[in-house]
Amino acid sequence: MGLVTYLLTLPLAPVRGVVWVAERVAEKAEEEYYDPAPVRRELADLEGRLVEGEIDQETFDEREDELLDRLDEIAAHRQRMQ
Numbered sequence: 001m002g003l004v005t006y007l008l009t010l011p012l013a014p015v016r017g018v019v020w021v022a023e024r025v026a027e028k029a030e031e032e033y034y035d036p037a038p039v040r041r042e043l044a045d046l047e048g049r050l051v052e053g054e055i056d057q058e059t060f061d062e063r064e065d066e067l068l069d070r071l072d073e074i075a076a077h078r079q080r081m082q
Contacts, residue, residue: 036074
């Protein structure tokens with residue numbers, strides 16, 4: 001970047017900084033949203049609750065279907081990103 005370009009775009013520096021931060025926040029949020037580990041932990045916890053008798057089979061089946069659908073969504077997203 002030349003000196004003239006630098007001087008002309010200097011007033012935009014705060015905007016570029018805000019955009020950069022917003023992009024990093026969006027990347028981190030997407031990374032956390034598409035992380036399968038919390039979903040797997042919740043599946044394990046759900047199974048434990050069923051075994052302990054805290055929930056019935058119907059509740060388990062409904063929540064398990066939701067979590068498995070979420071894992072499918074995560075897998076599809078990861079495949080699109082490759």
